[in-house]
Amino acid sequence: MRITGARVIVTSPGRNFVTLKIETDQGVYGIGDATLNGREKSVVAYLEDHVIPVLIGRDARRIEDIWQYLYRGAYWRRGPVTMRAIAAVDVALWDIKAKALGAPLYDLLGGRSRDGVLVYGHANGSDLEDTVEAVGRYIDAGYKAVRAQSGVPGIDLAYGVGRGDMYYEPADATLPTETVWDTRKYLRYLPTLFEALRKEHGFDVALLHDGHHRMTPREAAQLGKSLEPYDLFWLEDSTPAENQEAFRLIRQHTTTPLAVGEVFNTIWDAKDLIQEQLIDYIRTTIVGAGGLTHLRRIADFASLWSVRTGCHGATDLSPVTMGAALHFDTWVPNFGIQEYMRHSEETDAVFPHDYRFDKGMLYVGDTPGHGVDIDEALAAKYPYEPRQLPVARLEDGTMWNW
Ligand SMILES: O=C(O)[C@@H](O)[C@@H](O)[C@H](O)[C@H](O)CO
Numbered sequence: 001m002r003i004t005g006a007r008v009i010v011t012s013p014g015r016n017f018v019t020l021k022i023e024t025d026q027g028v029y030g031i032g033d034a035t036l037n038g039r040e041k042s043v044v045a046y047l048e049d050h051v052i053p054v055l056i057g058r059d060a061r062r063i064e065d066i067w068q069y070l071y072r073g074a075y076w077r078r079g080p081v082t083m084r085a086i087a088a089v090d091v092a093l094w095d096i097k098a099k100a101l102g103a104p105l106y107d108l109l110g111g112r113s114r115d116g117v118l119v120y121g122h123a124n125g126s127d128l129e130d131t132v133e134a135v136g137r138y139i140d141a142g143y144k145a146v147r148a149q150s151g152v153p154g155i156d157l158a159y160g161v162g163r164g165d166m167y168y169e170p171a172d173a174t175l176p177t178e179t180v181w182d183t184r185k186y187l188r189y190l191p192t193l194f195e196a197l198r199k200e201h202g203f204d205v206a207l208l209h210d211g212h213h214r215m216t217p218r219e220a221a222q223l224g225k226s227l228e229p230y231d232l233f234w235l236e237d238s239t240p241a242e243n244q245e246a247f248r249l250i251r252q253h254t255t256t257p258l259a260v261g262e263v264f265n266t267i268w269d270a271k272d273l274i275q276e277q278l279i280d281y282i283r284t285t286i287v288g289a290g291g292l293t294h295l296r297r298i299a300d301f302a303s304l305w306s307v308r309t310g311c312h313g314a315t316d317l318s319p320v321t322m323g324a325a326l327h328f329d330t331w332v333p334n335f336g337i338q339e340y341m342r343h344s345e346e347t348d349a350v351f352p353h354d355y356r357f358d359k360g361m362l363y364v365g366d367t368p369g370h371g372v373d374i375d376e377a378l379a380a381k382y383p384y385e386p387r388q389l390p391v392a393r394l395e396d397g398t399m400w401n402w
């Protein structure tokens, strides 16, 4: 089965998505997501200039060899751009293989380990009361797990506070929005938020929180400790993880479960975190880390150390990544949870898919492949719109982590 063509489709049905479509001489095609939020065009160029020319004529069934060719052959390994381009090819090829065999993708991975995939939704509020209500709306909508982000008293416009009900989009401006950050205010406020959440909603619902890399390791340890009475499902990205050793300090001080990895590209970013059991959940997802071929290696390695998966699933990961991730989640033995931010109706229409939400779970369909397609005529009606992620500064103007 030869690859006869491949092209990149950029569309912006409410937000930008980069999609790779690979065609074969047997009429079967596959779709892969290559979206890198706020830096989309860099992956378009990588694919069009450096990847597509070497794909034409290759045997589409040789997924592993093509992965190794693109990874080792680039010489310049890793990085968000390279690994997203490889992911797009890899997912499209898995889609093709599964379609050609007439099987849903999870069957090729080893079959079902579960019926449905537990997901968590995003509740955002401008203050404590607002956030408690927002979490309530998710519980009413059937969610069993909810991430709670809140505006912090005394801080204007901090990241994580959504602007619409049930939707949230950080890439909101042509030039980066400037947000302000003060960790001491945040550390004082957050335990009061989770105390109120548990008081109002009880302990049955799983609650999660994202620190978005803004704390030092010591501050993260303090936060983890202060949240212990509220039984979090996880505390995510409490400190930047370029230095994996930082998590040793956090781990020594708190039993709050720790999650990290949405910005990781390969197993090398998480190796020490996993084998030293410094984290509980690895958040890397398919588009971030070179596709299914590499993500399942990360998951298998993590399973040796009791680390479970918690795939990134913000709206900048297209329905193609969500569909492929759900097949992965349906199979992976050490599954933890899946992030789920609903896409807009426009996005759902451009990417018809067969996964569905029911009572806090997502279910994959049995369509051969990963079950997500692209309506190219509709996609063409939404041209690319430059959008950037925000940046954060401390109150004195110092640039900070976001
Ligand atoms: O956990 C998450 O989903 C967030 O950290 C993301 O919303 C993240 O900010 C975006 O994916 C960045 O593109």
Ligand SMILES: [Mg+2]
Pocket: 210, 212, 236, 237, 262
């Ligand atoms: Mg996050």
